[in-house]
Structure formats: C-alpha cells, structure tokens
Amino acid sequence: MPICQRIGNLLSRLKKSIVELNIFHSNISSITDENEIRTEIISTRTFFLFLVVSLVILTGYISQIQVQKTFEISYPNYDQYLDLYKRYSTIVSCPCTTVSIPYEQFINIKATYHQVCQSIYTTNFWINLIKFSSIYQQPSPTFRYVGGPLFQLLASFCNSTNTTIDQGLNNFYKTLFISGTVMSLEIFQTQTNELIQIFISSTINSFTRSSDIIRETTSNNGIISGLLTNFDYHTEPYRTSDDTTMYNVISNYHTFTDSTSNCSCGDSPSCTAPVYFNNKDSLLIPGMYAGCFMMEALLQSNLICFYNQSCIDAVRYALNTPVTNITTTALDLTLPSQYQPNTTINDILSKLMVEQWINTTSHRDYYDQCNPIQCQYSYVGKNDFITVITTIIGLIGGLNTILRFIAPRLIKIYSKCQKNRVQPFAGE
Known part of the structure; x- marks a missing residue:
C-alpha cells in the first residue's frame, strides 16, 4: 500500500476517533441506546470545551496576579552581593554576623x-x-x-x-x-x-x-x-x-x-x-x-x-x-x-x-568583616512561567473532577428541555 494512502487512512481513523471520542462511555448504552451514546459524545465535547476555556481563563489570571516573592542566597561573596544590589538595590538585605567593626579594618x-x-x-x-x-x-x-x-x-x-x-x-x-x-x-x-x-x-x-x-x-x-x-x-x-x-x-x-x-x-x-x-x-x-x-x-x-x-x-x-x-x-x-x-x-x-x-x-573589606551568611530580597511581581505551569497542572485534577460531574448533567438537562418543548401544530 502506498505511503500516501497509509497516511490518509491514519488521518481518517484519527478523525473518526476524535469525532467518536466518548469519555463518559457506558457498556449498557453502547449496546442498547444510540441516543444515549450521542448524549455521551456531546458531553465529552462539552467537557473538553469547558476544560480548555477554564484553563485559558486560569492561565491568564494566574499569570497576571501580583504576588510577593522572597529569595535567599546563602554565603554570598562580594561579587554576588554587588550583582544582587545592582538588580534589587532597594529590597536586598544582608544581615551582618559581625555588627561592630573597627575602622582600621576598612x-x-x-x-x-x-x-x-x-x-x-x-x-x-x-x-x-x-x-x-x-x-x-x-x-x-x-x-x-x-x-x-x-x-x-x-x-x-x-x-x-x-x-x-x-x-x-x-x-x-x-x-x-x-x-x-x-x-x-x-x-x-x-x-x-x-x-x-x-x-x-x-x-x-x-x-x-x-x-x-x-x-x-x-x-x-x-x-x-x-x-x-x-x-x-x-x-x-x-x-x-x-x-x-x-x-x-x-x-x-x-x-x-x-x-x-x-x-x-x-x-x-x-x-x-x-x-x-x-x-x-x-x-x-x-x-x-x-x-x-x-x-x-x-x-x-x-x-x-x-x-x-x-x-x-x-x-x-x-x-x-x-x-x-x-x-x-x-x-x-x-x-x-x-x-x-x-x-x-x-x-x-x-x-x-x-x-x-x-x-x-574599602567596601569589599567592610563586607568581608560584616560577613553576611545570607542575602534576602523580596519583591511583588507576576508569576513566572514555571509557577503558572505548575499551578495549572495542580488545578487540572480538580477541574477534571468538577467538569466530569457537571458536563453530562448539563447535557442531559438540555436534552430533556428539548424533548419537553411544545412542537407547533402543522395544519392544513
């Protein structure tokens, strides 16, 4: 069989699998009720739609909210301190282990x-x-x-x-x-x-x-x-x-x-x-x-x-x-x-x-005598990419449970409403 035909067959099967995807599949409905199967497929599509929309909304919200971030660097040397001060001059703090230093040291x-x-x-x-x-x-x-x-x-x-x-x-x-x-x-x-x-x-x-x-x-x-x-x-x-x-x-x-x-x-x-x-x-x-x-x-x-x-x-x-x-x-x-x-x-x-x-x-000599064991800096900013991703991954489990509960019931309610709707009388 030519490779193009194989690819075509593969795409056809993939399309069919997506169209017929049913995460709410039940053995009884698959045998007895085509109408129920259709409802389950629609529920599946609704579930994924809600999931995607929820993830988009949550991603946008989590990436934009302002949070306070605190970082610590242990036993920083003088060059590390200067780099920290250059980037976070107003918020970096390095407590001294020696608080009284003779002038002759620096x-x-x-x-x-x-x-x-x-x-x-x-x-x-x-x-x-x-x-x-x-x-x-x-x-x-x-x-x-x-x-x-x-x-x-x-x-x-x-x-x-x-x-x-x-x-x-x-x-x-x-x-x-x-x-x-x-x-x-x-x-x-x-x-x-x-x-x-x-x-x-x-x-x-x-x-x-x-x-x-x-x-x-x-x-x-x-x-x-x-x-x-x-x-x-x-x-x-x-x-x-x-x-x-x-x-x-x-x-x-x-x-x-x-x-x-x-x-x-x-x-x-x-x-x-x-x-x-x-x-x-x-x-x-x-x-x-x-x-x-x-x-x-x-x-x-x-x-x-x-x-x-x-x-x-x-x-x-x-x-x-x-x-x-x-x-x-x-x-x-x-x-x-x-x-x-x-x-x-x-x-x-x-x-x-x-x-x-x-x-x-000598500021370097003063720093060495001060001998800080850590430098800490905190600032308010947006969540970084890694934090957003890990937060979303943590929420997916809860979203999955909630949407699995909500999606099929919404579709069933909608279907019942459609069946109970009064049909207009067709007279001559």
Whole structure:
C-alpha cells in the first residue's frame, strides 16, 4: 500500500476517533441506546470545551496576579552581593554576623606634609649653623640671634603635628563602626567620608586649642622670653631710712618697629618687626619676623625667602660660617601645594601643615568583616512561567473532577428541555 494512502487512512481513523471520542462511555448504552451514546459524545465535547476555556481563563489570571516573592542566597561573596544590589538595590538585605567593626579594618588615612618639614631647614644641621654664627650675639631682633630658635620652633611644629595626627589615627582606628546589615556602596562611601572629615576637623581643633592655651598662658602670665625678646630688666640701688641698700627691679619692655608704627611688648604679645640679618647691614630676610615671643613671630612669618635660591645663598654668605658640607637647596616651587610661598606659618599650621589627606576606604573589606551568611530580597511581581505551569497542572485534577460531574448533567438537562418543548401544530 502506498505511503500516501497509509497516511490518509491514519488521518481518517484519527478523525473518526476524535469525532467518536466518548469519555463518559457506558457498556449498557453502547449496546442498547444510540441516543444515549450521542448524549455521551456531546458531553465529552462539552467537557473538553469547558476544560480548555477554564484553563485559558486560569492561565491568564494566574499569570497576571501580583504576588510577593522572597529569595535567599546563602554565603554570598562580594561579587554576588554587588550583582544582587545592582538588580534589587532597594529590597536586598544582608544581615551582618559581625555588627561592630573597627575602622582600621576598612579605612586607611595618610597625610602628606608641607615640604619644609622634610627639608634641611628643619634639621639640626641648619639650626646649629645659624646658632654657631650667633654665639657672641647680644639679645637683638636679628636673624643671627632669632633665626636658630625660629627654625627650631618650626621643626617642633612639624614633629608635634605629625605626632598629633598619629595619635589621633590610633584612636580613630580603634573606633567601632556599627552596621546591622550590609550598607550599599553609596551609603558606605558617604558615611565613611563624613567620618574622615569629622576626624580631620576634630584633630585640627584639638591641636589649635592646645596651641591657643600655650599662647594665652605665656602672654597672660607675663612670662619672660628665654631669648629676652619681650623684655629685660635691671636693678637700681636705693637706700632705706635705716641706711640699708636695696634694689629695685626695673622692667624694660621691648618695642618692635615696622614700616608704619611702633609696638610695645607691654601692650601686646603679638608685636613683630621684619628681621634683618644683623644690626650692621641692611640685608632683609623676606617673610621672616622677630617679636616678643618666638611663637608669635614664627606664626606671622612665611617661607618666601626659602623658595628663592638667591635669597638662601645671600643668607649663607652672610652667616659666614666654616661649615660647607650642608646643601641648602630652595624649596621646590613646582611641587603641587595648597599653600603659596607667602602663606603664613599660622595658616599652614591651622591645617596641621598637611598638604594632602589621602583616604582609602574599602567596601569589599567592610563586607568581608560584616560577613553576611545570607542575602534576602523580596519583591511583588507576576508569576513566572514555571509557577503558572505548575499551578495549572495542580488545578487540572480538580477541574477534571468538577467538569466530569457537571458536563453530562448539563447535557442531559438540555436534552430533556428539548424533548419537553411544545412542537407547533402543522395544519392544513
């Protein structure tokens, strides 16, 4: 038999099977009642029609309803967390197993200082070079006399700011960062930046308060400068009524003169005047000041001369010391700096002599210390394809039972109604 004929016969038998499909078949009806068989076939068709319509309606409904979905990922690594946060930024939650983490685990702060603190001008070589030239100097507001102490104080400022920052960092690093759940990268960066700025400002304020206390204590208590730059004293003898010789101590406050006015240390501890190399020549040291107290003088001074090699060479020449193995190179103007050559030491010190704060924060290190054992996210959305299919499969059994009960009875009721319908009379 040709294959086309076989296919035709197969299709014919398939069509006949579909047309005669009867899931409500009974042995009695198959033998005795053709009418009953027809009713059963119609019931079968009705059953499948209802089943298909029901499945279509249920599929549409189940696929469109909004449901809350919750997912958990156990022991997520950092990359998995970032992927989750990228997709579900507002709903992902990863509880920390370690809720208090020391700052040192994920924050690193370094400070770079003004280049003068690493230069020859804050070393004992330079300080002693100036002091050597002033061995036989009488107290006077000249570079030979006050230069060494000024640079010694500058070196002290470099050391004290460095120590202050190191001690502050030690305390800062021990502070605990409290975090119940993993913070997002954006919030983490915002909070750590705020913490770092608070640390910087509090460290500056602490140093400034200490410095101000020293200045106020020195000036308010009338302490005499170790270099006798604010005042000196002498004694004048006098005789008492019983012919005893006594002495009066007479204080002599020094006066500093600038280009416009005179200022007495008895009136203000902040009196200063430009520094000349010595009393015998007119070599002015640009930016340098002498005053009642070395601290006040240094704070008003600047380093403009030491950015200029010609100025430094002139100072070296005027010092006229036998020491020749010290290289005094000018400070580098090409280095990036937030300070100008004429910025006062007071302004530099107000920023702890720091050129730049280098802050490194690691969200990955923070995450590793937080060590979440799971991440959870929930959201409201439509059922996915798998959920729809599994739900429909679960409902088919119930639908089958219900429709098997309903379909044949509907058809029987319909058939009885048709039989009881009054037929119109056909008369001539």
